[in-house]
Amino acid sequence: MIRKINRRTVIRSAGALAGTAVAMPFVSRRHALAADPIVLGLPTSQTAAAGVADDLDHLNGTTLAMEEINEAGGILGRELKLFVTDVDKLSPESCQQAIAACIDAKVHAISNAFLFVPIPAMDESAKYKCPYVQGNTQRAATEAFKSNPEKYAHIFQTDPSEVHYGYTYPLWLEHEEAQGVWKPKNRKVHIIQEQVAYCQTISKAAQEAIKKRGKFEVAEVTDIQFPVQDWAPVIQKMKEVDAAAIMVDHWVAAEYAAFCKQFIADPVKDSLVYMQYGPSQPEFLTLAGDTANGFCWSTVLGVYADEKGRAFREKYKKRFPGIMGLVYTGNGYDIVQYLKLAWEGVGDPDNFKAVCDWIRDHPYRGVCGYMDMKNELQEAAHFPDNGYPISASELEKGMSQLYVQVQNTEHKIIFPNEISESKLQPAPWWG
CATH class of the missing domain: 3.40.50.2300 (Response regulator)
Known part of the structure; x- marks a missing residue:
């Protein structure tokens, strides 16, 4: 801090x-x-x-x-x-x-x-x-x-x-698989959740939406507590679960940057790693540098x-x-x-x-x-319309959630298609 x-x-x-x-x-x-x-x-x-x-x-x-x-x-x-x-x-x-x-x-x-x-x-x-x-x-x-x-x-x-972070997450996973840019190694999702009510609400919404859509399953939910001093035990748990998709439901940019550095040193191979919101803050890229490449994040509010x-x-x-x-x-x-x-x-x-x-x-x-x-x-x-209130079926009738991947140490919007700048690229720990 x-x-x-x-x-x-x-x-x-x-x-x-x-x-x-x-x-x-x-x-x-x-x-x-x-x-x-x-x-x-x-x-x-x-x-x-x-x-x-x-x-x-x-x-x-x-x-x-x-x-x-x-x-x-x-x-x-x-x-x-x-x-x-x-x-x-x-x-x-x-x-x-x-x-x-x-x-x-x-x-x-x-x-x-x-x-x-x-x-x-x-x-x-x-x-x-x-x-x-x-x-x-x-x-x-x-x-x-x-x-x-x-x-x-x-x-x-x-x-x-914030519920839309959870509701839209499986929609995004399905989109990336359908695009052929991500081939999930299994159907498991591992959620890492912080304890503030904001993050808990997102986690519950994600679990509900994943179950409702039925294309993936929540394999594990792991609790973390702000401030996170050491990500090593969490990463070890990630490796044990070995889920195709990992959702880190947190909000602090500096701690996300520390996570990226530790994860890159000992990654969960071939997992699609998503971090909710925090990487939008300027200090994330300043602190994470090249180790941020390949990680994804999103915001329900962002500059197009x-x-x-x-x-x-x-x-x-x-x-x-x-x-x-x-x-x-x-x-x-x-x-x-x-x-x-x-x-x-x-x-x-x-x-x-x-x-x-x-x-x-x-x-x-x-x-x-x-x-x-x-x-x-x-x-x-x-x-996009995710089937939950309040959603819009047209871009110009709502506010677009922006799914972003760090590519060459720059934030690039990858979903939804109507507003994307790039497509999902293979992460350094894939393949």
Whole structure:
């Protein structure tokens, strides 16, 4: 976790002091903007052990959108400013306090990457009801909206929920086999699961979907506990099970990088190894280097590699040089652009209800795909359709899950076909 300390320093330099309204650097003053700014609240992990990398990505994407908007004359003639406050994603009290700080600052909307304990934050935000637009990726949170839509009407999850990681996993395995790029040595799947509720939900969904589809079988489920200090016992268990497909259901980039290094030294031959989400964080490639080649991962929320996505990647890298995170960079950017359209459509950012109604009635296609909030869970629909709610049968009616393989130390989208950049390549430990 040493690198996270350095990333906190970057966040402080980008976001100034936590808990204060900040005008980010490089904002043009050529346009005469009204003195009364529109303020967006950003609970951002800066001092906790978890989530700093994702929150830096989210802050950077938000910053980029804010700078572009202010450069072009603001929103309704008013400058957009950010209110950044610290949060510990694993602490219910901290999540609640971060939202309370935003309310005290009288923000016009709240945006965050994700919180592991979203319900306390949602309950706190219900006291204020400004638009709360985020990428929490949790079905428990959207089910809370479904059970009480009046209380949580102002809360929008801009990505599909984590259950889709599990539901889509066997679909992906079947696709790679059908393509002829992977010939499974057996029909076994070995799931390695972390203990936070988020990962447990994914594991259960995967087990359910594998059984339902019937093409593979779960041979073993092995528990791990954050932080993982040594992967050797886990890899030994992998070798004993010797499954054709291995799903590592975890979320920490640095620990995934350590896993890759240890696995490459003593691999499970001919196994297709998948790691859920964490490799999307920039430090994964920095730490893993060449040992990352051949491993696969996915995200239900990510920057596409289409024309719109490539243009965003280019300008993001110009503004924030280095390895780019592929998830919350785009989500932070998309949320601001979505809110801008809503504020302009309503004409009054202080009319929270009208802005929320506008968001519900107007889908938005961003760099991470299509967001339509008008459904029973108020979350983005998942593509491809995996037979579970909420799914879309067309790419431009949902947000595509991106299955990615590291090829030549670069992330390449390999599934679904509608948005792929490459095909699955043989891993170094195959054959």
